[in-house]
Each structure stands twice: as C-alpha cells, then as structure tokens.
Amino acid sequence: MSTIHVPVLRDQVVELLAATREGVFVDATLGLGGHASAILAAAPGLRLIGLDRDPRALELARERLAPWSDRVCLVNRSFADLPDVLDELGAGRPAAILADLGCSSLQLDSPGRGFSFLSDGPLDMRMGASGRTAADLVNEAGEDELMRILWEYGEERRARAIARAIAERRRRRPLTRTGDLVEVVLSVLGPGRRGRIHPATRTFQAIRIAVNDELGQLERFLEPAAERLAPGGRLAVISFHSLEDRIVKHTLRRLEGQCTCPPDLPVCRCGARTLVRRLTTKPIRPSEAEMRANSRSRSARLRAAERVEDGT
Numbered sequence: 012m013s014t015i016h017v018p019v020l021r022d023q024v025v026e027l028l029a030a031t032r033e034g035v036f037v038d039a040t041l042g043l044g045g046h047a048s049a050i051l052a053a054a055p056g057l058r059l060i061g062l063d064r065d066p067r068a069l070e071l072a073r074e075r076l077a078p079w080s081d082r083v084c085l086v087n088r089s090f091a092d093l094p095d096v097l098d099e100l101g102a103g104r105p106a107a108i109l110a111d112l113g114c115s116s117l118q119l120d121s122p123g124r125g126f127s128f129l130s131d132g133p134l135d136m137r138m139g140a141s142g143r144t145a146a147d148l149v150n151e152a153g154e155d156e157l158m159r160i161l162w163e164y165g166e167e168r169r170a171r172a173i174a175r176a177i178a179e180r181r182r183r184r185p186l187t188r189t190g191d192l193v194e195v196v197l198s199v200l201g202p203g204r205r206g207r208i209h210p211a212t213r214t215f216q217a218i219r220i221a222v223n224d225e226l227g228q229l230e231r232f233l234e235p236a237a238e239r240l241a242p243g244g245r246l247a248v249i250s251f252h253s254l255e256d257r258i259v260k261h262t263l264r265r266l267e268g269q270c271t272c273p274p275d276l277p278v279c280r281c282g283a284r285t286l287v288r289r290l291t292t293k294p295i296r297p298s299e300a301e302m303r304a305n306s307r308s309r310s311a312r313l314r315a316a317e318r319v320e321d322g323t
C-alpha cells in the first residue's frame with residue numbers, strides 16, 4: 012500500500028473500544044483501516060462493519076484487513092445512513108462505534124482528488140464518487156452563499172473579499188483547478204508568511220466541508236448511533252476542528268440528559284434525554300510525541316460515551 016494514513020490516537024481508541032470485547036464494532040469512517048485493524052487484533056470477539064463514502068478507501072482497507080476477512084463486512088455508504096445499513100445487514104445493536112472525522116492522507120495527498128492547495132489538480136474535493144464538486148460550488152453558488160460558507164465553515168475573516176474575487180474571476184473564466192482557487196485567494200490575502208498557515212487553508216477547509224456536507228452528516232449520525240448502541244456499548248468520535256468538536260460535545264452532553272438550550276429559554280427545546288454516560292468530559296488530546304511524529308494529529312480531539320442500560 013503506497014499511501015500510509017497514520018491512525019490518530021490509536022492506542023486510546025483501542026483502549027476505549029476493545030474493552031467492549033463481544034459483538035459488532037462499526038468503524039463509521041474506515042479510511043485505510045488503521046484503527047479497525049488495531050481493534051480487530053486486540054478484540055477477537057468483535058466483528059467489523061466498516062463504512063466509508065470513498066470507494067477507493069474501501070478497496071485499500073479490504074487489502075489491509077485481509078487477515079481478518081471472516082470478521083469483516085465493508086459498505087460504501089455515509090455514516091448518516093448507519094441505522095439503515097444496520098437494518099439491511101440484520102446487525103442488531105453494535106457494541107462499539109467509531110467515527111474518525113475528516114479526510115484521510117490518501118485523499119489529501121492525491122492531487123487528482125482536488126483536496127490540496129499544495130498541488131494542482133481538478134477542483135473536486137468529493138469524498139464519495141457522486142454529487143456536486145468544489146468546481147460546481149465555486150462557479151454556481153451566489154456570492155452571499157460563498158461568503159457564508161467561507162465565514163461559517165472556514166472562519167475566514169476575509170470571507171466577503173474572497174467571495175467577491177471568486178465571483179469576479181468566474182465571470183471571465185470558470186475555476187476548474189485547485190490552482191485557480193489558490194490564485195484567487197492569494198490575490199486577496201497576499202502570499203502569506205513563513206511559519207504561518209498557507210493563506211488558502213481556511214478557504215479549502217470551508218469548501219470541502221460544504222461539498223461533503225460534513226457538519227450535516229455528523230449531526231444526522233450522532234444521536235441515532237448512540238440510540239442503536241447495545242447497553243454498555245461505546246461511541247468514540249475524533250474531530251479535527253472546532254466546528255465538529257462543538258457538535259460532538261453538545262450532542263453527547265444533551266444525550267447525557269443535560270439541557271443545552273440558551274439559559275433564557277423558558278422551556279427545553281434541545282431534546283435532552285438520558286441515553287449515554289460520557290466517558291470523557293474533557294476531550295482526549297494527542298501526546299506531544301504523537302503530535303511531533305504526525306503533524307496531522309495536532310488538532311485531534313477524542314470524545315467518548317457509553318450507552319446506559321435503560322436509556323430511552
């Protein structure tokens with residue numbers, strides 16, 4: 012396998028999830044199977060259902076998981092469809108569910124996938140094989156919509172100016188390459204400074220999140236996943252930016268029965284109920300050594316919860 016994706020917080024995930032020992036383990040973001048292989052090796056009583064939107068990731072994971080092929084079932088679906096997938100497979104209630112959000116190194120390091128501002132490629136950014144590409148989005152979305160995406164999903168302070176520059180550029184010629192988008196961003200933000208993040212980082216993050224509806228998918232996944240867990244079953248989620256982490260944090264809190272409504276609301280509208288017990292009140296972060304060895308782990312935050320016996 013030429014591309015290596017180093018699984019982030021692997022030992023901590025194994026410790027949390029392999030403890031469940033028996034039953035079905037769902038890896039909702041299988042990627043290249045790094046976490047899954049470690050869990051299959053550590054817990055011989057677990058069978059894996061591995062989901063990924065990306066068919067190429069599943070092909071590579073299948074090779075890697077060959078030693079455990081009799082305990083593995085791989086499905087090319089979004090984790091937002093998890094309840095349907097479990098029903099279709101007659102899989103009952105899982106003992107453990109993992110979601111390691113975002114992109115894999117396979118995706119980020121393949122110029123043909125269009126995720127990276129560091130190498131020129133088609134402006135695609137889709138994790139799956141269908142749907143609207145990044146080029147469709149930047150060439151067709153209204154200028155206000157582009158500004159909202161850059162502001163909300165990229166926390167880009169110059170969102171308005173970049174959205175305007177994209178709209179001006181596409182009136183002359185559509186943007187089709189990652190290099191086109193980088194050029195537009197640099198025309199607004201300048202070349203950036205050594206030691207700082209690349210000026211196009213936030214724009215690329217924002218467009219990627221929008222193209223893949225990443226936050227919407229996460230919101231549709233979390234509560235049904237917690238609901239479907241077997242009593243005592245565990246859910247672990249690794250997020251890589253504050254927008255994702257906020258959704259995970261608030262959802263787990265709410266599913267522990269804590270109301271997350273604004274304090275001035277007279278009645279609870281957040282749907283707080285007791286489904287889980289949080290295993291992490293503060294997120295688990297990578298050690299200094301892990302961050303040094305794998306720079307992509309720097310922003311990782313792991314949160315986990317356990318299904319309570321009689322949660323409703």
Ligand SMILES: C[S@@+](CC[C@H](N)C(=O)[O-])C[C@H]1O[C@@H](n2cnc3c(N)ncnc32)[C@H](O)[C@@H]1O
Nearest residue numbers: 018040042043044045046063064065089090111
């Ligand atoms: C960070 S990687 C996972 C890496 C994996 N844990 C490993 O150790 O190899 C994230 C993976 O999740 C997939 N993914 C992202 N959003 C998804 C979704 N909504 N449904 C299914 N897979 C998704 C991506 O295609 C990518 O392969």
